[in-house]
Amino acid sequence: MSVPQGRRSSPSTQLLRRGFTDPAAADTLLDAPDLVAVRSDPVLLDALGMTADPDLALRSLVRLIEALSVGDEVRAASGEEVRPETQVLLETLVAAKPLRDRLLGVLGASEALGDHLARHPGDWQAMATFDAAADLHPDLGDFETCLGDAADPDSLRIAYRRCLLGIAARDLCGTTDLPATAAELADLATATLRAALRIAEAAAPEDADRCRLAVIGMGKCGGHELNYVSDVDVIFVAEAADGAPEDEALQAATRLASHLMRICSDNTAEGTIWPVDANLRPEGRNGPLVRTLASHLAYYQRWAKTWEFQALLKARPVAGDARLGREYIDAVHPLVWQAAERENFVSDVQQMRRRxxxxxxxxxxxxxxxxxxxxxxxxxxxxxxxQLVHGRADASLRSGSTLDALSALAAGGYVGRADAGALDDAYRFLRSMEHHIQLYRMRRTHLVPEDEADLRRLGRSLAGLYGWDRRAEPVAELRRAWKRYAREVRRLHEKLFYRPLLDAAAQLEPGEVRLSPRAAGQRLEALGYMDPSAALRHIEALASGVTRKAAIQRTLLPVLLGWFADSADPDAGLLNFRKVSDALGKTPWYLRLLRDEGAAAENLARVLSAGRLAPDLLLRAPEAVALLGDPEGLRPRGRDHLEQEILAAVGRADTPEQAVVAARGVRRRELFRTAAADLIRAYGTEERPADQEPGEAVDLIGGAVSDINAATVAGALRAAVRAQWGDELPTRFAVIGMGRFGGHELGYGSDADVLFVHEPREGVGEQEASRAAFAVANEIRRLLQLPTADPPLLVDADLRPEGKTGPLVRTLSSYAAYYRRWSLVWEFQALLRAAPVAGDRELGERFVELIDPLRYPENGLKDDSVREIRRLKARMEAERLPRGADPQTHTKLGRGGLSDVEWTVQLLQMNHAHAEPGLRTTRTRPALAVARECGLIGAEEAGILDEAWVLASRVRNAVMLVRGRPGDTFPTEGRELAAVGRYLGYEPGHIGDMLDDYRRITRRARGVIEDLFYGG
Structure with a gap:
């Protein structure tokens, strides 16, 4: 704000601009004679204005000067000829910027330290002690020297606060960062405990002679990351001195430990240092205060809970007998790094955090x-x-400091660098907030204040560290930063703390955490790897070296090997993992995904070791691994979405061949999505509704594969039309799905049965339209039959009128004429599964209107038609079953298989759909369900048929997943048969049960079919 010429702003206005909230009171204080130098020096006024709370800084400075003045008067009265302390202070403030910033910074941030200076005004010079660059960061020895002369509790409290002044000054001025400040506070606490123990020993020398007492720092003190005001957690361990009985030694040690705690915890006129908390000891407050080392070990080996080992992670000797302290750490640390092997360790730690x-x-x-x-x-x-999970095998993680451990986790590849950096930044900010909240009154708290003045002081105290404008909106800046960091912490906590890989890693045997060649070979053989030598070569290729990629692989592999071993073919799983890792080796997100994101690693292991289809699809498009880490990644995408994507890709292609390659790329990815979801559900590693039955999974797969193939056919149709006619074909053209395609029940290896129908556009001759339609239909088939390594999509039009000898494409009127004059009952039956899948939707709907009266005859089937259907079914059973196939286990044509169930349901549809609209569906299971609801079939019989149809469908899908090619019978090769069993939920060694169950279920279905279809 500008000041009009000839006028000067008032002193109060100047103070307000400098950040004072009560400028009138500040103006009054500055009128004191001793503060003339302050009022007249704009540098000092500006320095006050840069503090967290200028009003508090000025009040505390006035109190300090008044206290020094009293001392000056006392010395003058005694005849001492020394420079007044008040004058020394003011001259130093003017001349020495480092001291000025430190002293005023402390006075403006801590009312409690201002009170201390008012009581002990000479201690202001403690902030000038560390001016030399080499002495900016005092160590434990400096603090021990500072406290060394303390001979009684109060002198120790005074010396402690004196040391604290220097730490706070360097912290508030940014001379030391958060880790250095926390380490200095821990060193000061260590020196204080040692001084307190010396005082206790001096008060009871006979007790000191009877025992060796060691004080073990725990929590933040042990971790070298203490707060300004915090309970100092300790554990006491003692042994008898030479010749002393153990019970007397423990009593003496207990008296010394109790005295030490009182010295630090008692509150006197000089305040308190901090409470000493020994409740982390065995049995907590109910246990003895002091134990021998043997007693500690006996407790930890037999009775300790998970959280107690987590607490011991930060343990370090801090005072007393150094040798005994080291013996304690050497004895308990192996137990700490075995804690992760305890049953339910990870879930116990997670539950403790939730509590x-x-x-x-x-x-x-x-x-x-x-x-x-x-x-x-x-x-x-x-x-x-x-740390506890991975630190068993990686000693670099065994730090008591949170930030040091986080850095080591990032360096070792256990946490992503970006995640570690974000956590580091957030932790520093939140701890700095906590420190500065505690500094104000030196009270133990970690609640963010609600009072606006407190928030303003806190925001201004952090402004210099985080680049905020102290005088603009410190409270708003503070709140924004706090909420941003808190959100990031919570996000990363959920990501890391509940990482599924952790629980699996914790369950590994100790020898499995790091893979030595010999031990690994023996372990691999025991796990079921048929070729452990080859497996070791793969492991070596993946995990050797010092790269970050190798480090992450060393974290992943022990867990993955166990998951591979849970499959029917561990060797194939490991080989496929190596292939995928090689293909994505330079992709930064790949290993990070497996390490960090949900169940991605386990999902990948299941997919890679469950057969050939999914790995083959993945190896042709390795980037699809990303689907396994996305919670929504395994959900099938709808047909409209897929068709839109494929048509867009086709539109960007230059040739029909390029267009079909693009369409196949989408199909490949979507088939992998569906197959992966299917395999993962079969293994139970993906969350799903508890009541989801196998039939629902079959329906999901059938619908997904049908939608994928329909969208692919639509893409081939668009490519075929664009190649010759551009945007519009001379005739309207539709593709009608038949069989399992029209029924939305395709398996992974099913052909796509279709009919082609067209209708000339207005003004186009029928011959021209027919030629165009025939060319398009042929081009669709040609494009989809181009050689590819992907699973084939065979378009089969043999269900058309007159079969292979009839026209490939007909007009709607031609279909009507044929069905009216020439069609047989089996053709009407085939039309039960007809549904439009691609092309002109209106034409497809008109085709459905044409065939509905034919497939749902008004009065049902005549007796001769029923006899004809039964005759055709019997002939098919006799003639079409492949030579050598077992009729008891052939999923399509065998006893109680797909054909049996479908023909039975279709007979019910043709007889009753005219009266029961619910039966007018192309899908088998919904039609069977409606037949049961209508009383056309008993509930028990319907359940038997449904179970058989679902099982046969699952076996067909399993065969395709395992072998990578379609089949209607169980594999004969042992590993393939075991993999089919694993998919169906049978444990290794129970293949006979699987085959027996299949025969039993289909035999019961055949009995129902004999009654319903063949009339008993």
Whole structure:
């Protein structure tokens, strides 16, 4: 704001601009004689204005100057000839910017430290101690020196606060970052515990002589990442000194430990240091305060809970007998790194975190920096869980510091660099918030304040670290940053903490975590790998070296090998994994996906080891791996969506051949999506409704494959038309699906039975239209039969009138004339499955209108027609079953197989659909369900037929998935048969049960068919 010429802004206005919220009170304070130098120096006023709370900084500075003035008066009265401390302070503030920033920064951020300086004004010089660059970061020795002269509890408390002044000053000025500040606080706590123990020992030297006492730092103190105000968690371990009885030694150690705790925890006129909390000891507050090392070990080996090992991750000796402390750590640390092998370890840790959140009072959950969702505990628990699972084999992860461990997890490939960086940034911000909240009154809290003045001070204290404008909107900036970081923490916590790979990795035997060649070969053979030497070569190729890719593979492989071993062909699973990894080796997202995203790794392992079809599809388009990590990735896409995508791809192609290649690419991806979802559901690794029956899965697959093939045929039709006629064919053209295609029941290896129908456009001669339609139909078939490594899509038009000898394409009127004069009853039966699948929709609907009266005759079938259908069925059973095929296990033509069930249902449809509209469907299972509801078939009989039809369909799909080519009988090769069994839910060694069950189910179905179809 500009000031009019000739006028000067008032002192209060100047102070307001500098950030004071009560400029009138500040103006009054600055009128004091001792503050003339401050009022007259704009540099000092600006420095006050840059603090977190200029009003607080000025008030505290006034109190400090007043306290120094009293000391100056006392010295003057005693005749001492020394420079007044007040003058030294003010001159130093003017001349020394580092000290000015430190002192005023502390005074503006911490009322409690201002109170300390008012009581001990000479301690302001502690902030000038570390001016030299080499001394900016004091170590444990510096703090021990600082506290070394403390001979009683109060002098220790005063010395502790004096040291704290320097830490806070460097923190608030940005001289030290968050990890360095937390480490300094932990070192100061360590030095304080040592000094307190010395005081306790001096008070009871006879107790000190009877025992060796070690103090083990736990929690943030042990992890070298302490807060300003925090309980200091410890565990006490003791042994008898030479010649002392153990019980007397433990009593002496307990007295020393109790005295140490009182020295640190008691509140006097000099305040308190911090509470010492020993509740992390065995049995908690109900257990003895001090134990021997042997007693500690006995407890941890027999009784300790999962969380106690998690707590020990940060344990380190901090005071007392150093040798005993090291012996304790050496003894318990192996137990820490075995904790992940405990039953339900991962779920126990996850449940513990959920309990912490559930116990937060509802009114506080949104203010919780530490315990709430998106808080510090989310970071710490995720990091600790990853450490405990993977640190068994990787010693680089065994750090008590959260940020150091997070960095090691990123370096080792256990966490993505971007995720680790985001967590690191968020953790630093949230801990800095927590620190600065605690600094104000030196109280233990991790709740974000609600008062606007407190938020303003907090926002301004962080502004310099995060580049905010202190004088603009510090509260708004603080809230935005806090919510942003909290959301990111919660997202990454959910991603890492509930990663399925963790639970699987935790269940590995210790020797499996790292694969030594000899042990790995023996383990692979025991797991069922037929060629362990080849498997080892694959492992070596994938995991050797020092690259990040190899590091991630070393994390993944032990778990994947177990999943492969759970299949019928582990060797094929590992080989396929190597092929996919080689194909995607330079793709940055691939291994990250397997490590981080949901059940992607397990899904991939199941897919790669379950047969040939899905791996073959994936190896031709490896990028489809991404589908396995997307929660929606395995859901089938609707026909309209697929057709739109394929038609767009065809439209971009230059030639019909290129167009069909593009269409096939979409088909390949979608077949993989469907096959992968099918295999994963069969293994139970994908969440699905608890009541989903195998029949529903069959319906889902049949519908998905039918939609995929329909969209592909539509793409081939568009390509065929564009090649010669551009945008519009001279005749309207439709493709009618027949058989399982029209019934929306295609399997992976089914042919696409079709009819072609056309209708000349207005003004186009019938011969021209017929030539165009014939050319398009032939071109569709040619394009779809071009050689490819993909599963073939054979378009079969043999169900057309007159079969192979009849015209490939007919007009609608020609179909009507043929069906009216020449058709046989089996052709009407075939029309029960007819449904438009591609081309002109209106023409397709008119074809359906034409055939409905034929396939659903008004009065049902005449007796001779029923006899003819039965005769044709019997002839088919006798003549069309392949030579050598077992009629008891042939899924299509065998006893109680697909043909038996479908012909029975179709007979019911042709007899009753004129009266029961629900039977007018091209789909077998819905028609059977309606027949049951209408009383045309008993509920038990309908259930028997449905079970047989579903089982036969699943076996056909399984054969295609396993062998990569269609088949109507069970495989004869052992591994293929076992893989079919695994798909159907049979455990290894139960193949005989599978075949027996198939024969039993289809035998019962045949009995129903004998009654219903053949009339008993």
């Amino acid at each position: 912490v959140v559930d116990n937060i009072p509802a009114a506080q959950v949104d203010r919780e920096l530490k315990l709430g969702p998106g808080g510090l505990r989310d970071v710490e628990f995720a990091v600790q869980l990853l």
